[in-house]
Amino acid sequence: MSRPSFGSEIPAVFPDWSPYQDLDSAARAYLRDPEIALESLSGVLRGASVLGFTLERFVNEVNGVWQEVVVCDGTRLVLWHGEDVPPGDGPPGSLTSSLRVVALSAVTEVGCRRRLTRTPTGVVRVDSIDVYLLLSSLDEAGGGATAEDSTSTSTLRHDALRFGKTLDDGGAGQIARLEEFARLVASLVGRPML
Template sequence: MSDSAFGGAEPSAVFPDWSPYHDLEAAARAYLRDPDVALEALDGVLRGASVLGFTLERFVNEVNGVWQEAVVCDGHRLLLWHGEDVPEDDGPAGSMTSSLRVVPVSTVTEVGCRQRMCRTPSGRVRVDSIDVYMLLSSMDEGAVPGEDGSMQARHDALRFGKTLDDGGPGQIARLREFAQVVASAIGQPVR
């Protein structure tokens, strides 16, 4: 996408680091291309509730342009805002979608956190990447083929990831922190 009405410039593949900001608004303004759109959608649901943790994601998609996400936990709900540029064939130039999904924390049945660790030449252990999943009690809209060829339903899941190249050590640590916040809200610590 060339000139977005929302960002005003060609999207960059390298984005500022949001991890030093522990305030959602400051982090969103530092990292998201469209922070006002995201914050307005989230504030409409938060309505003054405390933000216990959050994670942010943004990348450039070869087809659509910028894809961005903010996920917030207030202890009772997960609020997932997602903004995405619309391909030029699907709308006027500069169009984007903005969507919000609210998931009760009570529907999170499992939180998993997998870290890939490497030992540096000095012997120090370093986390190179983190993958977090949150299994929900709701069912996924799509079915998958089972071993017998029949279509099997599966539970919905939320997945988040950060690497040294995509986010760096600060965002890896913040995603781990976010997983711990959600896990403690459902009563199960992340190990």
Template sequence: MSRPTFGGGDLPAVFPDWSPYQDLESAARAYLRDPEVALEALGGVLRGASVLGFTLERFVNEVNGVWQEVAVCDGSRLILWHGEDIPPDDGPAGSMTSSLRVVPVSTVTEVGCRRRLNRMPSGGVRVDSIDVYLLLSSLDEGLPADEVAGAPRHDALRFGKTFDDGGAGQIARLEEFARLVASVLGRPTL
């Protein structure tokens, strides 16, 4: 099974595994469809800072095509890159967006991690999925229209991996990323 791509041709519906790659560039080149775009945007902000950890996401949806995301932690900042194909009715064929967001780690107020475990017939336990959220001190500006006006809701960054979508390696790497961010919360920056 394959899907059309940004640059034409077909894209496999199952993507290569980035989890064995410990450095951002190798992982991005193995996994992202547009690694050059992502690495250029991230590099402009990192400017030689050490990448302490990262997580990658990519999926294909029926409306917009390919959606890609990179989240990097350098100890004091979260640098988030997002690339997404533009729907055919919203721009010329082959158009995509590339966005960058930089969030100081000091604005992360809470890190949450939920793992779904599956007990195997052998008695062992396998992690089937992981959901991670980083609650920020900033307010969510995009409240749904049907939500009653009241207390403001804080912005959050959400990441998830499943055994079927990413596998054990990517689940472990996302959990490692969550632990890294949690470990730098409240520490003085250099």
């Protein structure tokens, strides 16, 4: 299954980044704008070791290409996000590029849900994975009381980072790499930072 393409310029199926163990090669194989992503990330990483990473890219009907890189350097998660600007919100070809840095000490919980299927021969395989990293910060969209209803209680929700891969969206290699990334972060959460 492939995603629909946006116009005729952007392919609906992207190359597989999972065989590449280094961030530079994986980003250049998978992202549409690897130079922008790598330059932004290097400005924050400044030579820090990249212990693990995960990549995401998809096309939507409104904004075009959406890209994300998440890097773990042992003490932080560095997230780069690039997204095409919707038509009419800027000159053609415009995109946003943003960075977010989250200290690993802010990750309070790591969750990983795998969907397993059994083949007719009895072999068990992973056909999708969903990963979440619950953060100590609060979600800005948590809601609250409105002027019309001052009796309602606000619902506080913690911010979370969510990632997912399926056999149709990324394949077995990217599922395995995302699970590897989740295990790395989980192994570091709660440990004293030097």
